[in-house]
Amino acid sequence: MLTLLGVLVVVIGFALRLNALLVVTVAGIVTGLAGGLSLHAVIAEFGKAFTMNRYVAIVWMVLPVIGLLERSGLKERARDMIARIHVATTGRVLMAYLALRQITAALGLTSLGGHPQMVRPLLAPMAEGAAETRYGELPEKTRHLIRANAAAVDNIGVFFGEDIFIAIGSILLIKGFLAQSGINVAPTTLAKWAVPTALSAFVVHSIRLVLFDRKLKRELGGGAARGATVRLSDSPTGLSGGEAE
Amino acid sequence: MIGLDAVYVLMGLMLAGVAYVNLMDRTDAKRYNKTAFWGLWAVTFLFSSHLPDFVNGCLIIAMVLVSSIGGLGRGGPEAATREERAASARRWGNKLFIPALLIPAVTLLGTTFFKDWRVHGVAVVDPSQVTVISLGLATVVALAVGMALLRAPAMAPVVEARRLMDSVGWAAVLPQMLAALGALFALAGVGNVVSTLVNRWIPLDTAFVVVVTYAVGMALFTIVMGNAFAAFPVMTAGIGLPLIVTRFGGDPAIMASIGMLSGYCGTLMTPMAANFNIVPAALLELPDENAVIKVQIPTGIILLAVNILLMYYLVFRY
Numbered sequence: 433m434l435t436l437l438g439v440l441v442v443v444i445g446f447a448l449r450l451n452a453l454l455v456v457t458v459a460g461i462v463t464g465l466a467g468g469l470s471l472h473a474v475i476a477e478f479g480k481a482f483t484m485n486r487y488v489a490i491v492w493m494v495l496p497v498i499g500l501l502e503r504s505g506l507k508e509r510a511r512d513m514i515a516r517i518h519v520a521t522t523g524r525v526l527m528a529y530l531a532l533r534q535i536t537a538a539l540g541l542t543s544l545g546g547h548p549q550m551v552r553p554l555l556a557p558m559a560e561g562a563a564e565t566r567y568g569e570l571p572e573k574t575r576h577l578i579r580a581n582a583a584a585v586d587n588i589g590v591f592f593g594e595d596i597f598i599a600i601g602s603i604l605l606i607k608g609f610l611a612q613s614g615i616n617v618a619p620t621t622l623a624k625w626a627v628p629t630a631l632s633a634f635v636v637h638s639i640r641l642v643l644f645d646r647k648l649k650r651e652l653g654g655g656a657a658r659g660a661t662v663r664l665s666d667s668p669t670g671l672s673g674g675e676a677e
Numbered sequence: 678m679i680g681l682d683a684v685y686v687l688m689g690l691m692l693a694g695v696a697y698v699n700l701m702d703r704t705d706a707k708r709y710n711k712t713a714f715w716g717l718w719a720v721t722f723l724f725s726s727h728l729p730d731f732v733n734g735c736l737i738i739a740m741v742l743v744s745s746i747g748g749l750g751r752g753g754p755e756a757a758t759r760e761e762r763a764a765s766a767r768r769w770g771n772k773l774f775i776p777a778l779l780i781p782a783v784t785l786l787g788t789t790f791f792k793d794w795r796v797h798g799v800a801v802v803d804p805s806q807v808t809v810i811s812l813g814l815a816t817v818v819a820l821a822v823g824m825a826l827l828r829a830p831a832m833a834p835v836v837e838a839r840r841l842m843d844s845v846g847w848a849a850v851l852p853q854m855l856a857a858l859g860a861l862f863a864l865a866g867v868g869n870v871v872s873t874l875v876n877r878w879i880p881l882d883t884a885f886v887v888v889v890t891y892a893v894g895m896a897l898f899t900i901v902m903g904n905a906f907a908a909f910p911v912m913t914a915g916i917g918l919p920l921i922v923t924r925f926g927g928d929p930a931i932m933a934s935i936g937m938l939s940g941y942c943g944t945l946m947t948p949m950a951a952n953f954n955i956v957p958a959a960l961l962e963l964p965d966e967n968a969v970i971k972v973q974i975p976t977g978i979i980l981l982a983v984n985i986l987l988m989y990y991l992v993f994r995y
Contacts, residue, residue: 433870435866435870438862439901442901451847453740453741453744456855457737457741459858463858464861466865467865467866475734476730477861478738478857479732479735480730481857481859481860481861482857483721485857486681486721486725488856489849490812490813492688492845493813493816494780494819495838496691496816496838497819497823499838499841500820500833501777501827503756503757504757504762504765504827505757505763505767505773506773506774509766512766543781543808543812548960549777551957551960551961556961576963579962579963580961580963580969581972583958583972584969584972584973587944587945587969588945588976592938606909609909609933610929610930615922615929621930624934625931625935628987632980632983632987
């Protein structure tokens with residue numbers, strides 16, 4: 433039972449919004465000590481695991497080029513481009529990206545997306561630009577909500593697309609684990625049964641994006657009506673009803 | 678053979694550059710803390726392969742202390758004003774997309790071709806690390822093309838990397854740190870304790886309850902660990918195989934496939950999956966670090982319910 437102390441540290445630390453880096457480090461040390469290691473050994477294990485997992489951080493290598501392009505107006509350009517497509521709304525831009533991300537991930541092309549290389553420089557400005565074209569200058573709060581939605585479609589797209597590809601890590605993990613237990617399944621069978629969830633994910637999240645568009649319209653749209661609709665903006669999620677149209 | 682170490686050297690140099698630009702910025706009140714933080718991280722990329730584990734552990738603890746107690750302050754200033762950027766956007770037009778799109782394109786090509794690239798029967802690129810190495814290469818190619826195209830000052834990429842890296846702050850290190858925590862959890866046997874608890878406290882005598890427990894367990898365990906891959910072996914060995922497959926005769930492939938996807942619903946809802954949820958909030962400069970999670974929670978919960986129903990109706994039928 434003592435081994436769960438580390439989990440407790442994580443839960444409490446995250447709930448209190450303490451510095452996450454510190455919380456995770458303390459949780460690691462507590463877990464190691466509770467598991468019977470000496471302090472010296474815990475620090476060494478931490479160092480070893482941190483070093484082994486350096487590849488996780490390689491994605492940051494895109495920052496010099498992304499920063500360079502941003503300095504030269506990449507985000508502004510992405511915004512202008514969307515502004516010229518008249519049918520584009522924030523929800524539709526995000527929906528198109530969701531579909532693209534799921535399909536490419538299902539073909540094994542998971543590296544085609546990502547927050548530093550796609551969402552920050554391209555998708556988020558496009559989603560914001562689509563709303564700006566319709567409603568003019570956006571309130572800061574709306575801008576942040578649109579960006580959070582852009583980050584979310586990248587996640588949802590890749591999570592519920594990649595398992596349809598047969599050579600992805602998770603499918604190989606499942607196959608390997610079941611084989612250890614004496615059950616042999618073909619990767620294609622596993623991939624096939626990921627399809628119903630993938631389709632459901634697209635439908636569910638697309639509906640939410642349509643509702644998000646309506647929420648934006650209700651809160652920002654209709655020029656003269658703006659003053660009257662301000663009160664509606666207090667709804668906590670993007671999910672509240674869709675009677676405005 | 679080209680392995681990860683080559684990419685780590687580039688990453689280390691970039692971070693050293695970020696540390697250097699911070700050190701030179703006299704207007705920044707926290708510049709020494711930032712220099713120490715990014716500098717220490719640079720050291721782990723450049724030298725950790727050759728240092729003892731304990732020394733590496735101490736470097737990390739120093740980074741954590743600098744960022745949590747010292748603090749890293751706010752992000753760096755914008756190099757170009759909004760008007761300058763708008764003017765530049767008009768000047769370069771769609772050419773600006775070329776370097777940005779080169780990143781995925783080169784990563785993809787590298788991933789496809791490096792796998793089987795052999796000279797005299799020896800792999801040129803480490804086959805087990807092709808994706809990461811391709812991504813590293815792609816950033817170099819995109820940067821070279823971007824610099825040639827835009828004729829920017831030589832220091833511009835480093836200065837811009839510093840601006841972005843500072844705006845992400847310590848969250849940039851969090852995914853790597855959580856991966857290390859996962860290793861310690863595994864070492865201490867956290868997973869086994871959890872599955873024992875579930876087995877002891879939940880009455881698992883109908884097929885539906887078992888399916889719900891397995892799927893919700895995958896999601897909850899993923900929320901705690903931040904990673905469905907860590908949850909899968911524990912939940913499947915503890916509940917999935919003995920109960921769904923052996924006792925109730927369910928199909929293992931359907932169970933495993935939908936079970937893993939139930940775990941992904943948990944990934945959408947947890948700050949522990951920092952690289953998917955916390956890092957983008959920092960990267961997109963959102964004031965609420967949980968903003969992305971809040972957007973994802975409704976989709977996560979609905980999809981978890983969908984997964985439970987799908988598994989219940991499919992797993993005993995095929």
